[in-house]
Each structure stands twice: as C-alpha cells, then as structure tokens.
Amino acid sequence: MGAPRLLHVGIKDVSFGEGITVIEPANLYGCTIGDGAFIGPFVEIQRGATIGKGTRVQSHTFVCEGVSIGDECFIAHGVMFVNDLFKAGGASRDPADWNKTTIGSRVSIGSGATILPVTICDDVVIGAGAVVTRNITKPGIYMGSPARFHRAVRP
Amino acid sequence: MGAPRLLHVGIKDVSFGEGITVIEPANLYGCTIGDGAFIGPFVEIQRGATIGKGTRVQSHTFVCEGVSIGDECFIAHGVMFVNDLFKAGGASRDPADWNKTTIGSRVSIGSGATILPVTICDDVVIGAGAVVTRNITKPGIYMGSPARFHRAVRP
Amino acid sequence: MGAPRLLHVGIKDVSFGEGITVIEPANLYGCTIGDGAFIGPFVEIQRGATIGKGTRVQSHTFVCEGVSIGDECFIAHGVMFVNDLFKAGGASRDPADWNKTTIGSRVSIGSGATILPVTICDDVVIGAGAVVTRNITKPGIYMGSPARFHRAVRP
Numbered sequence: 001m002g003a004p005r006l007l008h009v010g011i012k013d014v015s016f017g018e019g020i021t022v023i024e025p026a027n028l029y030g031c032t033i034g035d036g037a038f039i040g041p042f043v044e045i046q047r048g049a050t051i052g053k054g055t056r057v058q059s060h061t062f063v064c065e066g067v068s069i070g071d072e073c074f075i076a077h078g079v080m081f082v083n084d085l086f087k088a089g090g091a092s093r094d095p096a097d098w099n100k101t102t103i104g105s106r107v108s109i110g111s112g113a114t115i116l117p118v119t120i121c122d123d124v125v126i127g128a129g130a131v132v133t134r135n136i137t138k139p140g141i142y143m144g145s146p147a148r149f150h151r152a153v154r155p
Numbered sequence: 156m157g158a159p160r161l162l163h164v165g166i167k168d169v170s171f172g173e174g175i176t177v178i179e180p181a182n183l184y185g186c187t188i189g190d191g192a193f194i195g196p197f198v199e200i201q202r203g204a205t206i207g208k209g210t211r212v213q214s215h216t217f218v219c220e221g222v223s224i225g226d227e228c229f230i231a232h233g234v235m236f237v238n239d240l241f242k243a244g245g246a247s248r249d250p251a252d253w254n255k256t257t258i259g260s261r262v263s264i265g266s267g268a269t270i271l272p273v274t275i276c277d278d279v280v281i282g283a284g285a286v287v288t289r290n291i292t293k294p295g296i297y298m299g300s301p302a303r304f305h306r307a308v309r310p
Numbered sequence: 311m312g313a314p315r316l317l318h319v320g321i322k323d324v325s326f327g328e329g330i331t332v333i334e335p336a337n338l339y340g341c342t343i344g345d346g347a348f349i350g351p352f353v354e355i356q357r358g359a360t361i362g363k364g365t366r367v368q369s370h371t372f373v374c375e376g377v378s379i380g381d382e383c384f385i386a387h388g389v390m391f392v393n394d395l396f397k398a399g400g401a402s403r404d405p406a407d408w409n410k411t412t413i414g415s416r417v418s419i420g421s422g423a424t425i426l427p428v429t430i431c432d433d434v435v436i437g438a439g440a441v442v443t444r445n446i447t448k449p450g451i452y453m454g455s456p457a458r459f460h461r462a463v464r465p
Binding site: 002003004005006007008009025027042044060062064078080081082084086087088089090091112114116131145 | 327328330332334343345349351352366369384387388416418420421433438439451455463
C-alpha cells in the first residue's frame with residue numbers, strides 16, 4: 001500500500017479583474033475572472049475558462065475548461081458544465097477532443113442544471129434542474145430535461 | 156489586475172439546539188438548527204433557513220434563504236433548494252422577490268434532487284434526481300422531472 | 311442553545327494502492343482506492359466503497375457505502391450514488407436496508423448524473439444529467455431521466 005499524493009485546492013494562475021469576491025475553499029486555476037464577479041464556496045473553475053464582469057457563480061458549481069460566460073450572468077448552485085461528450089466511448093484526456101461552451105450576457109442558470117457544450121445567446125433563463133443539450137439562439141425561459149423553450153420573458 | 160477579496164466558509168450567527176454535529180468545511184450563517192440535527196460536509200445553509208429537530212442534511216446540499224425543513228427529515232446528498240424563480244428574466248438581489256419553501260416532518264429527499272419553492276406535507280419521499288416543481292399535499296413517494304406521485308408508502 | 315460538535319473532513323482508514331492523487335478537501339473513510347486513481351476536490355467516499363485501478367473521480371462527487379467501481383472508469387463532476395431506496399417511507403439507518411451498486415470497468419459517467427443502486431456492465435457511457443434507475447447489461451451510451459439506451463459506441 002502506498003501513500004497518496006495530497007494536493008490542496010487553491011487559487012493559482014488566475015487573472016482577476018477589480019472588485020472580485022471569492023469564498024474559499026474554491027479551486028480556481030488558469031482562468032480569467034472579470035471585474036465585480038462573485039465566486040461562491042466549493043466552486044471549481046478550470047484552466048482557460050472565462051467569467052464575465054459582474055457575473056456571480058454560486059456554491060457547488062463546476063466550470064470546466066472551454067467554457068466562456070458573459071457579463072452580468074447568474075450561475076446558481078450546483079451547476080455542472082460539461083466539455084467531454086465521451087464520443088469515443090469514454091472520457092478523453094486530450095483537450096482536442098473537448099467541446100466549447102459559450103454563454104452570452106445576462107444569462108441566469110438555475111441550481112442543479114447541467115450544461116452540455118452549447119452556445120447560449122444573451123438574455124436567457126435556464127430553469128433549475130434543466131439539462132441543456134442544444135444551442136439556444138432565442139432569448140426566453142427554457143426548462144426540463146432536455147431543456148425546451150418554455151416562454152418569453154415578460155417585459 | 157486586482158487582488159480578490161478572499162472570505163472563508165464558516166459558522167456565523169447560527170442558532171443551534173442541543174446535540175448537533177456539523178462536519179466542516181460547511182458554510183452556515185444566520186440559520187436555525189434544531190436539537191439532534193446532523194449537517195454533513197460541503198453544505199451551505201443560508202440566513203433565515205430553519206432545520207428541524209433530528210433532521211439530517213447530507214454532504215453537498217444547499218439550503219437557501221426562505222427554506223423551512225421540519226423534524227426527523229433526511230435531506231440526502233447534493234440536494235439543491237431554490238428560492239428565486241427568475242420571474243423578471245434573471246436573478247434578483249431583492250429578497251422580496253424570493254419565494255418560500257416549507258418542508259413538513261418525516262420527509263426524505265433523495266440525492267441530486269432539486270426543490271423549487273413549494274410546500275411539501277409530512278411523510279413524503281422524493282426520489283433521487285427528482286425535480287419538484289409543485290406543492291405536495293398528500294403523503295407518498297414522488298419521482299421524476301417534474302416529480303409526480305408514484306405510489307403510497309407501504310405500511 | 312448548545313455548541314455543536316464540530317468534526318472535519320479528512321482521510322481516515324483508507325486502503326490506498328500506489329500512485330494515487332487526492333485533491334483536498336475530500337472526505338474519504340473506510341474505503342479502498344486502487345493504483346493510479348485520482349480523487350478530485352469536494353469528494354466524499356464512504357466506508358466500504360471500492361474505487362478501481364486508474365479510475366478518476368472528479369470534483370463534487372459522492373460515492374456511498376455499498377458502491378464498487380471497476381478499473382479505468384471516469385466518474386465526472388457532481389455524480390451522486392444512492393444506496394437507500396427509502397422503501398419503508400424514509401431513510402434507514404440500518405445498513406441491512408441499503409442496496410449495492412456495482413460498476414464495471416471502462417465506464418464513464420457524465421457530470422450531474424444520479425446512480426440508483428444498480429449493476430452497470432463494462433464499457434458503458436452514462437450521459438451528463440442522467441438518472442440511472444435500472445441495471446445496464448449491454449455496452450453503449452445511455453442518456454436521460456430515467457436513463458435509456460441511446461446508441462452503441464462507434465468503434
């Protein structure tokens with residue numbers, strides 16, 4: 001029996017704007033976080049991910065490599081982003097096999113949602129617990145598994 | 156580039172009963188926790204939430220402001236409560252826009268479930284991975300997304 | 311009002327193989343972890359669970375008592391395993407009431423999936439956000455809630 005190599009979460013090689021708050025423990029590395037953002041506890045944000053200005057990422061959320069989130073978004077609790085579609089029958093260790101996700105600005109994603117590699121336009125609401133499997137190109141409220149258009153946002 | 160403000164999870168302004176166990180790290184603030192409760196690791200419980208006597212809240216669960224949970228409940232792992240329905244098209248920072256959730260006593264909620272702002276009566280079981288979107292007024296077992304009545308509990 | 315008993319996550323009574331990496335904080339106790347495994351941050355693995363050789367368990371995942379995972383698996387982020395079906399109408403504290411889960415080798419489970427107590431054969435992919443409620447005996451890709459066969463893996 002061996003002794004495991006023990007590493008610890010932390011903040012490493014992160015490009016921070018001004019006026020950001022982070023609640024630790026959080027595991028942030030190699031990512032870019034815009035002015036005025038908020039990062040809650042028990043969050044992991046991987047290398048190359050981008051969080052826009054004024055965007056709030058709540059507790060228990062995981063943002064993977066390849067994800068870009070716009071400005072003034074609200075990513076609620078326990079949201080899981082995905083970049084590897086396991087297309088060859090399993091997880092790949094080669095970043096060339098991973099897909100990108102682009103989230104516009106003023107997008108709110110409900111708690112417990114799962115976001116496959118997609119593009120979501122500005123001014124979208126994703127309901128809690130939804131599973132987003134396709135691109136969203138029209139503002140509005142989307143819900144369910146797989147997520148479907150529910151209604152326009154009432155002005 | 157700025158330096159972020161770093162805060163840390165902890166236990167702040169919590170009203171604890173007797174005989175409670177908390178596994179840290181946990182982020183508990185401004186909430187009330189009843190006698191004999193158990194709070195697992197990687198849990199966040201927000202201001203104003205109430206956890207009843209003998210209730211167990213397992214790892215990775217998030218209990219938001221506005222949630223009241225009764226006695227002798229079991230809230231499993233990775234359960235996400237929701238208070239903001241994003242009705243105006245996005246997250247609101249005004250607590251007046253948030254909705255309340257009331258969970259009765261002897262309610263068991265399975266791992267990975269998402270609980271929208273609803274009322275759930277006593278003696279209910281919510282299946283793992285369910286998304287509860289409506290009030291539940293009759294004891295029994297509820298499953299799926301959205302959660303529907305599955306069967307009565309066999310005596 | 312009392313003072314709670316405060317415990318802290320850690321690594322206790324774990325049987326480790328060679329060449330394992332663990333990112334702390336993690337809560338690992340009484341489990342067995344095979345050579346070359348990787349355990350991400352904010353993970354809990356309970357007593358009696360087994361993780362195979364070369365298997366990677368990503369952040370925010372919960373592996374309960376009674377779960378056995380084979381070799382070269384990839385368990386993504388925020389995956390919740392379940393052992394208690396609440397059959398008597400609520401959570402049981404008696405391990406005799408808990409069910410077992412057996413995951414084969416070369417199984418990849420997507421982020422946010424929920425795995426009820428089942429057996430999954432070798433060479434299976436479970437999509438992100440899926441809820442697996444039945445045994446899987448045929449290799450391939452399974453998706454949805456409840457998870458259903460989607461297609462074979464293309465060679």
